Amino acid sequence: MLRSKxxxxxxxxxxxxxxISCGSPDSGARNTQSxxxxxxxxVLNLYIWTxxxxxxxxxxxxxxxxxxxxxxxxxxxxxxxxxxxxxNSGFDVVLPTAPFFQRQIxxxxxxxxxxxxxxxxxxxxxxxxxxVALNDPGNAHGVVYAWGTYGIGYNxxxxxxxxxxxxxxxxRLIFDPAYAAKLAKCGINFLDAPAGVVRLVxxxxxxxxxxxxxxxxxxxxxxxxxxxxxxxxIDSSIDIQAxxxxxxxxxxxxxxxxxxxxxRAKEAKNGMNIGYVIPDEGSLLWFDMLAIxxxxxxxxxxxxxxxxxxxxxxxxxxxxxxxxxxxxxxxxPLLEASIVADPIVYPPRDQQQRLFVxxxxxxxxxxxxTRLWQKFKTAQ
Numbered sequence: 001m002l003r004s005k006x007x008x009x010x011x012x013x014x015x016x017x018x019x020i021s022c023g024s025p026d027s028g029a030r031n032t033q034s035x036x037x038x039x040x041x042x043v044l045n046l047y048i049w050t051x052x053x054x055x056x057x058x059x060x061x062x063x064x065x066x067x068x069x070x071x072x073x074x075x076x077x078x079x080x081x082x083x084x085x086x087x088n089s090g091f092d093v094v095l096p097t098a099p100f101f102q103r104q105i106x107x108x109x110x111x112x113x114x115x116x117x118x119x120x121x122x123x124x125x126x127x128x129x130x131x132v133a134l135n136d137p138g139n140a141h142g143v144v145y146a147w148g149t150y151g152i153g154y155n156x157x158x159x160x161x162x163x164x165x166x167x168x169x170x171x172r173l174i175f176d177p178a179y180a181a182k183l184a185k186c187g188i189n190f191l192d193a194p195a196g197v198v199r200l201v202x203x204x205x206x207x208x209x210x211x212x213x214x215x216x217x218x219x220x221x222x223x224x225x226x227x228x229x230x231x232x233x234i235d236s237s238i239d240i241q242a243x244x245x246x247x248x249x250x251x252x253x254x255x256x257x258x259x260x261x262x263x264r265a266k267e268a269k270n271g272m273n274i275g276y277v278i279p280d281e282g283s284l285l286w287f288d289m290l291a292i293x294x295x296x297x298x299x300x301x302x303x304x305x306x307x308x309x310x311x312x313x314x315x316x317x318x319x320x321x322x323x324x325x326x327x328x329x330x331x332x333p334l335l336e337a338s339i340v341a342d343p344i345v346y347p348p349r350d351q352q353q354r355l356f357v358x359x360x361x362x363x364x365x366x367x368x369x370t371r372l373w374q375k376f377k378t379a380q
Contacts, residue, residue, distance in 0.1 A: 044069045044301040047080065047094040049288070050237050051260060052146075054321040061308050067301050075236040076192050078370070084109040089293055092302040095145055098287040099195070099360045102135040110141045111292045117303040118143070120310035123330035132287055132327075135360075142289035143306055144327035146256075146319070149347060149355060150196055150284040153239065153258035155186075156273040158249035162186045171204040171279045174252055177226045184230035187248030192236045194373035195366075196284055197252065199358060203282050210359040217368055224376045234377050240264065246272050254286070255344050259323025262344075276344045282354040 046058075050073045058069045072091070074080050077100045083089045084096070084104050096104060104110065115121060121143065128147070129139050136142045152173060159166055163182045167173050174180055174188060191197060199209035201220045212220070232248065239251045243261035251258075258276040265272035290309065292302040309315055315326045316334035323345055339345060347355070361369065374380075 041298065041301070042067055044298055044305050045090055045092045045296075046071050046305070047074060047083070047089070047091040049073065049095060050075060051240060051257075052095070052322055054317045057309075057314065057318055060314070061305060064308070065301075065304060067304070069305075076194075078194065084293060087295055089295070090297065091293055092296040092298045093305055094291055094293060095288045096142075096291055098132060098135040098289060099358045101142055101289050101291065102360050105136060105141050109294055111294050111296065111299060112140050113143070113292070113306075114303060117300075118307045118310070120307045123310055123312055123328045125327050125329045128327040132289070135287075136289070142291045143310065145288045145290045145309065146322065146324035146326055147285065147287040148255045148324045148345065149278055150191075150200060150252070150286070151255055151258075151276055151278045153243055153251045153253050153261065153274060153276050155243065155246060155249045156275050157271075158186045158246065159183070162249060168275075168277055169280045171200060171281050173279075174250060175201060175204050175223055175227060177230065180227045180230040183250050184232070187232045187242070187250070188230060189233045189235060189239050189242060189248050189251040189253070190231055191239075191251075191253050192234050192377070194369050195358060195361060196286070198369050198372065199284060199356075200252070203356070204279075206281075209284075209356060212365065214368070217372060221372050221375065224372070228376060228379050243274055244268065244270075244272060246270065254324075256323035259342070259344050263323075278347060278351045278354065280354070282356055285355040285357055 044067050046069055048071065058071065061067065062069055077097050080094060080096055081100050081104060083091070084094065085107055087109075101110075124144065128144055132142070132144055133139050152168070152171075154168065159168070162185065163173075163179060167179065172179055174183075174190075180188060198212070198217070198220050201223050202209040202212055202216060205216075205219055205223070207216050207219070233242075236253075239248070239253045240257050240260045241264070242248045243251055243258065244264035255276055258274055262274035262276075265274055290306045292299055292306075296302055309318070310328060312328055312330040312334055315328045316331040319326045319331065320336050320339065325345060343351075
């Protein structure tokens with residue numbers, strides 16, 4: 001079984017969160033189920049990121065409740081948002097990222113939570129929930145499932161062979177074509193996360209990542225255009241296994257992905273040593289939320305499932321597996337000891353101070369970023 005590292009929320013506490021607010025990864029949707037029956041009281045329809053629960057999470061819920069969980073997967077926030085804003089998604093529980101969640105709440109996409117059906121909310125860290133309230137006023141519509149950072153994952157040996165004296169602690173490693181060109185042969189992967197990656201390029205350029213002007217976005221496009229020939233893949237679903245196997249040497253991704261890649265490589269005993277760094281220029285913090293679509297066919301089951309996930313042992317098992325932090329203070333004593341000391345999932349204080357959050361984009365900004373990203377992906 002894959003085992004992952006995650007940092008203990010109890011150690012982070014209020015002081016660390018005074019430095020940072022809520023941010024997020026980007027997600028999109030791939031529905032793996034078809035012809036599902038709506039309104040079945042014995043069913044829960046879940047829409048979630050891949051590799052995002054422990055192996056026994058769903059099976060244990062099914063055994064406890066008799067409710068059958070039907071799982072579909074997504075890998076970008078844009079696709080999830082399209083499903084939520086269109087309506088009639090057929091899902092009961094989804095996991096939007098905080099800035100996207102804020103916009104979707106305003107559009108009426110989610111049911112307010114019935115907190116009388118969520119007694120395990122008492123376990124949540126009030127400091128974290130206060131920060132997320134910036135996106136979800138009063139924590140009325142969502143519960144934090146996991147949170148973490150964006151950064152650079154790398155295969156230590158492959159990177160050293162391809163680029164001795166590489167600037168590992170800087171975004172230059174992947175955003176400067178002089179370096180990216182030397183890594184092309186061993187493989188670079190980018191998240192398919194437009195809003196997040198664009199902000200990281202803005203940060204690299206010394207610009208305000210949450211207040212981009214048209215000229216700023218033009219400068220981002222220039223950076224991405226210059227490095228595009230050297231980026232092998234732009235895919236949010238492959239980096240864990242590709243990094244673990246040595247198929248790529250460098251990736252822009254989420255911290256937990258590289259925790260999982262590191263541990264898969266260790267279990268395979270294939271000699272792949274995986275590292276992760278938050279560049280000195282700074283990086284994004286993100287939060288993923290549990291939420292119930294307004295037209296959920298099985299809202300009662302959705303509340304049962306969310307409350308189940310907030311049980312300390314359940315969420316601790318998930319965190320131990322996926323390598324991402326949770327917001328459950330009561331789960332902290334149940335985390336693996338090695339998680340507490342893992343800097344990938346528990347950034348040192350100096351790194352915490354370099355984290356920033358993703359604000360909600362205006363419709364105009366969203367359209368501009370989408371156009372820019374499509375050009376990047378298609379190498380136009």
